Amino acid sequence: xxxxxxxxxxxxxxxxxxxxxxxxxxxxxxxxxxxxxxxxxxxxxxxxxxxxxxxxxxxxxxxxxxxxxxxxxxxxxxxxxxxxxxxxxxxxxxxxxxxxxxxxxxxxxxxxxxxxxxxxxxxxxxxxxxxxxxxxxxxxxxxxxxxxxxxxxxxxxxxxxxxxxxxxxxxxxxxxxxxxxxxxxxxxxxxxxxxxxxxxxxxxxxxxxxxxxxxxxxxxxxxxxxxxxxxxxxxxxxxxxxxxxxxxxxxxxxxxxxxxxxxxxxxxxxxxxxxxxxxxxxxxxxxxxxxxxxxxxxxxxxxxxx
Amino acid sequence: xxxxxxxxxxxxxxxxxxxxxxxxxxxxxxxxxxxxxxxxxxxxxxxxxxxxxxxx
Numbered sequence: 001x002x003x004x005x006x007x008x009x010x011x012x013x014x015x016x017x018x019x020x021x022x023x024x025x026x027x028x029x030x031x032x033x034x035x036x037x038x039x040x041x042x043x044x045x046x047x048x049x050x051x052x053x054x055x056x057x058x059x060x061x062x063x064x065x066x067x068x069x070x071x072x073x074x075x076x077x078x079x080x081x082x083x084x085x086x087x088x089x090x091x092x093x094x095x096x097x098x099x100x101x102x103x104x105x106x107x108x109x110x111x112x113x114x115x116x117x118x119x120x121x122x123x124x125x126x127x128x129x130x131x132x133x134x135x136x137x138x139x140x141x142x143x144x145x146x147x148x149x150x151x152x153x154x155x156x157x158x159x160x161x162x163x164x165x166x167x168x169x170x171x172x173x174x175x176x177x178x179x180x181x182x183x184x185x186x187x188x189x190x191x192x193x194x195x196x197x198x199x200x201x202x203x204x205x206x207x208x209x210x211x212x213x214x215x216x217x218x219x220x221x222x223x224x225x226x227x228x229x230x231x232x233x234x235x236x237x238x239x240x241x242x243x244x245x246x247x248x249x250x251x252x253x254x255x256x257x258x259x260x261x262x263x264x265x266x267x268x269x270x271x272x273x274x275x276x277x278x279x280x281x282x283x284x285x286x287x288x289x290x291x292x293x294x295x296x297x298x299x300x301x302x303x304x305x306x
Numbered sequence: 307x308x309x310x311x312x313x314x315x316x317x318x319x320x321x322x323x324x325x326x327x328x329x330x331x332x333x334x335x336x337x338x339x340x341x342x343x344x345x346x347x348x349x350x351x352x353x354x355x356x357x358x359x360x361x362x
Contacts, residue, residue, distance in 0.1 A: 027317040062311045
């Protein structure tokens with residue numbers, strides 16, 4: 001595989017983005033006319049992400065009898081998100097930093113989450129600039145296509161310091177949205193954006209290819225230090241190798257603590273990935289789509305060479 | 307209930323159909339603050355979870 005962009009550019013995902021966004025728009029805003037023309041991939045990816053926010057927001061409002069909010073989503077099927085967006089090297093991004101005490105929790109996720117809505121406001125300028133710089137770092141390292149299509153909304157969680165545990169997550173009901181802590185450094189933030197965008201990519205890839213990964217097979221995960229179902233194991237063996245590739249590419253451009261941090265991280269990941277070699281081959285066999293399987297294998301192999 | 311809301315919810319339910327599984331991909335990472343390189347007591351985990359009615 002010549003470039004990372006080739007790994008991320010996957011026609012079934014592009015079709016999924018377009019078709020799913022169009023279907024959701026038809027539900028949220030049934031009386032409006034909807035484009036039959038296929039938009040550019042980056043536009044389709046943003047529409048796909050924002051449509052899921054509108055769907056979740058409208059559904060929550062509908063189930064709570066909140067007609068005013070429901071109507072707002074009908075009038076703003078993209079969640080009015082572009083009004084909140086900043087320009088970055090990978091396209092317009094929505095960057096928010098909501099009050100964490102007010103993040104909703106519900107059956108759609110075991111983690112807290114955030115849905116763009118009428119009360120949303122952009123993150124403070126410092127965080128917007130941090131995100132802009134992080135996307136620039138990711139783009140320069142070759143992850144523009146991944147981040148462009150799979151990290152459309154960034155929801156900042158907590159400010160940490162290097163060495164703290166950094167939490168980040170994605171949920172399948174809000175594809176293209178990344179929830180993450182940060183340490184105020186764009187190069188470190190880009191690592192976590194790559195990681196979470198990788199999860200979003202793989203969730204989309206499984207959905208787009210109708211791959212159903214059986215949970216009957218389990219494999220030892222050196223990240224979790226326990227046996228995990230194949231779905232989680234495959235996710236880890238995709239997302240962590242991509243952060244290794246990212247770290248290896250940016251290492252030479254960093255210095256001081258960030259350099260030492262990323263070098264230590266890369267070393268840590270090398271040791272963990274090495275423990276998965278035999279199991280990864282068996283887990284890959286569960287991926288029924290040949291093209292997807294090849295992409296997962298290619299990235300994994302590249303990380304093993306680092 | 308407002309007819310529009312009823313119709314909307316029916317359409318949502320129809321779209322979700324069998325697609326009720328919700329998986330959270332949560333990842334926590336840590337590299338020790340003890341100067342680096344790390345020591346392996348640092349917690350680094352990935353949890354991929356789902357639950358009822360999205361139980362897997």
